[in-house]
Amino acid sequence: MEKFETRVRVRYEETDQMGAVHHSKYIVYFELGRTEFMRHLGFPYSELEKDGFFLPITECYAKYHAPCKFEDEIIIVTSLGEIKNVRIKFNYKIFLKADIDGQKLLAEGYTVLGCLNKEGKIIKLPEKIRRLRNA
Amino acid sequence: MEKFETRVRVRYEETDQMGAVHHSKYIVYFELGRTEFMRHLGFPYSELEKDGFFLPITECYAKYHAPCKFEDEIIIVTSLGEIKNVRIKFNYKIFLKADIDGQKLLAEGYTVLGCLNKEGKIIKLPEKIRRLRNA
Amino acid sequence: MEKFETRVRVRYEETDQMGAVHHSKYIVYFELGRTEFMRHLGFPYSELEKDGFFLPITECYAKYHAPCKFEDEIIIVTSLGEIKNVRIKFNYKIFLKADIDGQKLLAEGYTVLGCLNKEGKIIKLPEKIRRLRNA
Amino acid sequence: MEKFETRVRVRYEETDQMGAVHHSKYIVYFELGRTEFMRHLGFPYSELEKDGFFLPITECYAKYHAPCKFEDEIIIVTSLGEIKNVRIKFNYKIFLKADIDGQKLLAEGYTVLGCLNKEGKIIKLPEKIRRLRNA
Numbered sequence: 001m002e003k004f005e006t007r008v009r010v011r012y013e014e015t016d017q018m019g020a021v022h023h024s025k026y027i028v029y030f031e032l033g034r035t036e037f038m039r040h041l042g043f044p045y046s047e048l049e050k051d052g053f054f055l056p057i058t059e060c061y062a063k064y065h066a067p068c069k070f071e072d073e074i075i076i077v078t079s080l081g082e083i084k085n086v087r088i089k090f091n092y093k094i095f096l097k098a099d100i101d102g103q104k105l106l107a108e109g110y111t112v113l114g115c116l117n118k119e120g121k122i123i124k125l126p127e128k129i130r131r132l133r134n135a
Numbered sequence: 136m137e138k139f140e141t142r143v144r145v146r147y148e149e150t151d152q153m154g155a156v157h158h159s160k161y162i163v164y165f166e167l168g169r170t171e172f173m174r175h176l177g178f179p180y181s182e183l184e185k186d187g188f189f190l191p192i193t194e195c196y197a198k199y200h201a202p203c204k205f206e207d208e209i210i211i212v213t214s215l216g217e218i219k220n221v222r223i224k225f226n227y228k229i230f231l232k233a234d235i236d237g238q239k240l241l242a243e244g245y246t247v248l249g250c251l252n253k254e255g256k257i258i259k260l261p262e263k264i265r266r267l268r269n270a
Numbered sequence: 271m272e273k274f275e276t277r278v279r280v281r282y283e284e285t286d287q288m289g290a291v292h293h294s295k296y297i298v299y300f301e302l303g304r305t306e307f308m309r310h311l312g313f314p315y316s317e318l319e320k321d322g323f324f325l326p327i328t329e330c331y332a333k334y335h336a337p338c339k340f341e342d343e344i345i346i347v348t349s350l351g352e353i354k355n356v357r358i359k360f361n362y363k364i365f366l367k368a369d370i371d372g373q374k375l376l377a378e379g380y381t382v383l384g385c386l387n388k389e390g391k392i393i394k395l396p397e398k399i400r401r402l403r404n405a
Numbered sequence: 406m407e408k409f410e411t412r413v414r415v416r417y418e419e420t421d422q423m424g425a426v427h428h429s430k431y432i433v434y435f436e437l438g439r440t441e442f443m444r445h446l447g448f449p450y451s452e453l454e455k456d457g458f459f460l461p462i463t464e465c466y467a468k469y470h471a472p473c474k475f476e477d478e479i480i481i482v483t484s485l486g487e488i489k490n491v492r493i494k495f496n497y498k499i500f501l502k503a504d505i506d507g508q509k510l511l512a513e514g515y516t517v518l519g520c521l522n523k524e525g526k527i528i529k530l531p532e533k534i535r536r537l538r539n540a
Contacts (some may be wrong), residue, residue, distance in 0.1 A: 031281065062466075069316070166418060
């Protein structure tokens with residue numbers, strides 16, 4: 001299971017006065033793709049947190065190719081990057097769901113996540129996540 | 136101490152494609168006015184929460200008179216409404232800080248807050264807050 | 271066509287440190303319900319704006335009954351309220367999509383929208399919207 | 406004029422259920438630092454846009470060192486990076502305004518901005534901005 005697609009429609013609130021989605025909202029789209037992907041893999045965030053694993057972002061990058069507009073349907077493609085004992089990387093591509101001629105890349109990027117316990121101390125990622133390395 | 140003024144400048148991210156501040160952001164301005172007011176009164180939220188008092192919003196109303204624009208300086212005027220044992224009301228008026236001819240009302244509204252303990256059970260507001268009734 | 275349902279899953283970004291969805295995000299859920307409803311009725315916002323009709327919120331109210339949690343699936347039920355020449359009201363109910371025993375009301379509210387032209391002058395709502403009165 | 410400081414207090418709405426500021430909000434802090442810096446330099450965004458220059462983000466990076474908490478006072482230090490004819494880079498460092506023992510680095514990053522005209526075509530940055538290269 002290497003890639004996962006999440007489909008979402010752009011909300012009015014996500015636009016800014018330039019007439020397209022504000023750049024900080026793509027970071028939220030990345031998160032949406034990642035959390036849906038992890039739920040699909042069998043590790044919903046809400047359960048991880050109940051088990052005492054918190055996954056804060058330690059690094060985040062986005063490159064913007066073309067604007068997302070209100071009411072656009074977009075596809076967030078999330079894939080696994082490098083998995084270490086104490087951190088995991090996810091890569092993202094956001095496409096416009098074009099009606100006829102295929103898909104247009106709107107943005108891409110990555111996030112790196114660490115792993116903390118409830119007290120905020122760095123701990124190893126849950127084993128079921130670390131095992132994805134061999135998948 | 137009946138009224139409190141908070142000054143803030145509109146952020147680009149708060150606008151939407153209509154070219155003014157998105158209506159949901161006024162609710163955030165209300166919160167900003169309220170939390171600054173409570174800090175000023177000697178009850179910062181962060182301390183209340185450490186002491187085990189959580190104040191969720193139970194009701195919220197806003198009336199919009201004129202648009203806030205990016206880079207506008209606005210003044211949030213927060214005042215106390217009715218204080219009951221288990222809930223407290225705050226009223227808000229948001230003005231444009233006009234340079235010459237006084238202030239223009241942009242929006243007004245209120246929020247009602249309840250009081251919960253860490254387990255989410257309804258409890259009485261901290262006594263120091265209930266005592267504001269007699270102030 | 272009197273009611274419309276929109277289903278959405280709570281995003282991590284929508285939570286706050288109280289551990290549930292921030293109250294201002296319900297206003298965004300209302301908007302999501304309303305814009306999906308209008309698209310369904312054949313009046314997508316993006317087309318209205320292209321035709322020179324802008325629908326700013328003039329009033330907004332929400333009552334919160336129970337917290338929405340991260341990863342909850344919620345159902346936004348949007349219905350038409352009073353339609354005047356220059357304003358339209360929408361009513362909202364947000365339910366938790368419970369697996370077994372039916373639906374739990376999380377929040378309800380309304381918004382009133384005005385109608386402006388590109389220059390920001392109050393104008394009549396498009397006729398196709400005003401005609402909904404008789405629907 | 407190489408660096409500019411913007412001071413701001415963390416808003417409740419900016420936190421998430423992990424108990425600290427959501428990572429996407431640092432991107433908004435970067436924007437706040439940048440727009441205040443540009444206003445200080447004499448090029449407020451609102452004027453640039455009136456003159457027909459739109460500056461969308463083409464790239465964005467953030468590295469997170471320590472969490473920002475609600476009610477923390479933070480200092481956003483914005484500085485100019487490379488300036489080309491059609492793009493400009495800004496660098497950011499976000500510090501906790503510590504009371505006694507100096508400042509703690511919470512996050513750092515950069516954004517690259519392009520320049521578009523009203524029709525969305527790439528154009529040169531306004532001359533007054535390009536001239537900053539020689540400042």
